[in-house]
Amino acid sequence: MSPDDPGRRRSSRSTAAILEAALALAAERPYPQVTVESIAARAGVSKATIYRWWPSRGAVLVDALAARNARDVAYGLPDTGDLRGDLAVVLRGVVDELADPAWDALLRALTVETLQDDTLRSQVLATIFTPQLEAFAARFAVARAAGQVGDDVDDLAALELVVAPVFHRWQQGSGSLTHAYADGVAARACRALAPADRPDAEG
Amino acid sequence: MSPDDPGRRRSSRSTAAILEAALALAAERPYPQVTVESIAARAGVSKATIYRWWPSRGAVLVDALAARNARDVAYGLPDTGDLRGDLAVVLRGVVDELADPAWDALLRALTVETLQDDTLRSQVLATIFTPQLEAFAARFAVARAAGQVGDDVDDLAALELVVAPVFHRWQQGSGSLTHAYADGVAARACRALAPADRPDAEG
Amino acid sequence: MSPDDPGRRRSSRSTAAILEAALALAAERPYPQVTVESIAARAGVSKATIYRWWPSRGAVLVDALAARNARDVAYGLPDTGDLRGDLAVVLRGVVDELADPAWDALLRALTVETLQDDTLRSQVLATIFTPQLEAFAARFAVARAAGQVGDDVDDLAALELVVAPVFHRWQQGSGSLTHAYADGVAARACRALAPADRPDAEG
């Protein structure tokens, strides 16, 4: 499946152009207007080339985001010893990203696709969600060793405590997404994570 | 906007049939196949009648869900004095609903629409989310009076602590949605909600 | 099937525009470039409207020619008593038409379609060929009564003697199509048609 696998000879130029076009379009216009035709046009590529390599518009989008993440994103959380502070930093970053219209649109598009296609959901889970979970898990392991996180909370549940409120609020539009809010979420998460006998220990 | 607003002479028979058809179709087939055409056909109504009264497929769906909620749903949380237990009961109910393929499909459809149309999102916020928030707020008020919830956590943030993890997991497909998980979420929420000086009081 | 058949409500405006566009395009460009898309564009009509009413590009063309013939063409041969002269007049007209690039292109297109679709061939036979055959038959009946045509030659064979050489030459490009040639064909046809005992009688 390497991009230059002889016998397939998939054009890396075209592939890159398609992924880039998909991201750009999803970031700049309502998702229903991000059609395969528009992606093809923007990429200077034929529709047939897209259909040759991807089964659907959503698959292109997911691939595009995965490629971008692989290129640009450094997974890994800060570790200053202060769990609440570290989580607050991360959540402030999330809040800032969600405030960017391009990221907002991109994430909406991605969510729409995963809601309608279980294959894509699995793919997102594997390529986007899991690396983030692992980054959090690494930080939680440190925190657990420092007695800041109880043994009864698994990594997935812990991650949900931290990020789910933010994404829920983003998706519902039920409240404002500020740095102060991010700090509050981090604080509450730490309270919930703390071992029962040593609530919210700060090391 | 009332369904029998005099002067518009909107047919309540048709309206009901359309809303019912929309719900039934959204529950039973992939959402892209829930077309205005299919709703009209199922309702025994012409497309023009739908477009006369609703601007989009999503608006029909939102109206349909709001109507159904107004008819069937009793908002309000149990109050046994045991906050964690009460929340666990509610979350177990949520988990059960999400396990129902019909509800699952319906909620996916609703989410897809709200992600793509801010007007609908506002409408959902007002007609579906807010009543639920108020029901939670009422219960939180009681809990706060009993010293089980700190004054520093507002109702929205509190609600997020309780429900966001569940919906996050549902949407990501990142873990299983069991009663045990619901209990765990309730427990962690209560730890986070508890006043700092009296962690996780059980009244 | 009438164009204003209640219950179908076919738009006569669109129908006319489509037929006109088809004729114009077939007359002015190579037939492979007369696509359904181009007809729709020229007619200011959507492709779906064409496919709603005709099964193929060729069917549109045949309909268009039939409509034009029904409107413009006066079937019927001259009858001066001089069969050879009358036939020569008709053939000179045919030759002139075939020299017109628009008619040439149109007839090529029609022939291409009938060669590839037996349904269309039948339709052409019924709506275009048969009226012409009947017009010839009427003239031959007069000629037969005048002893200029033998009883052993049926109308179809007689018509073939008159027109087939011209169309054959047109199609093969095997020779020039002049008035002199038309006269020669008429003369030879009359010799072949004449009763055996009274060759080529002139009345």
Add this chain to the structure above:
Amino acid sequence: MSPDDPGRRRSSRSTAAILEAALALAAERPYPQVTVESIAARAGVSKATIYRWWPSRGAVLVDALAARNARDVAYGLPDTGDLRGDLAVVLRGVVDELADPAWDALLRALTVETLQDDTLRSQVLATIFTPQLEAFAARFAVARAAGQVGDDVDDLAALELVVAPVFHRWQQGSGSLTHAYADGVAARACRALAPADRPDAEG
């Protein structure tokens, strides 16, 4: 243009396979489905090889027929002294060929191509039509010497008298193509060909 022109090193194996595939496909399926792609597949050859040596699908077909004719067809008409009988024999053969679905399809395909490409028409004229015309011309020369054909009818016009009615009827589907019909056409052609002063002489 010889197939083994040194310096081109055209593969005679491929060439033969392509021509054979083209004929076979044109004989067995509707002509629109005789694509370059299908010819290449049938011949076990790449599309590029076809486009390297022929400009179009039609050119392959014409070449294929020319090659087949050069190999299989003995031009030349019988000469028993009885012109009408000899022509009838030839026309019966034509009628029999046209009744063969494979030949029918092949001839339709050839005609479609010549109607849309003047280059191919010229090629067909030179490689297929002209040899036949010459064969007829040779027989007519004998007949003319025998006083069976007038000096005022040139060879091309004479050939048209004989074959055009048959092809016209074949193309229009206007009547049945039987041996009796073939005999009638031959008879009428001879009447038309006969010198004016000695109608339909039989030698």
Add this chain to the structure above:
DNA sequence: TTGTAAACGAGACGGTACGTCTCGTCTTAAT
């Protein structure tokens, strides 16, 4: 005046075939 039925313009869909263009491989004829 509604609502229904269905046709309409618009345009995306997923796909086929076109004709062009690399790729490596293999043939072939002249060294």
Add this chain to the structure above:
DNA sequence: ATTAAGACGAGACGTACCGTCTCGTTTACAA
């Protein structure tokens, strides 16, 4: 026997239409 020109298969590519679909609108008729 070696070599180099170039024909070969494979198949990806951009282009252009195909015939179908859904959308949201419009029109004509029926109640």
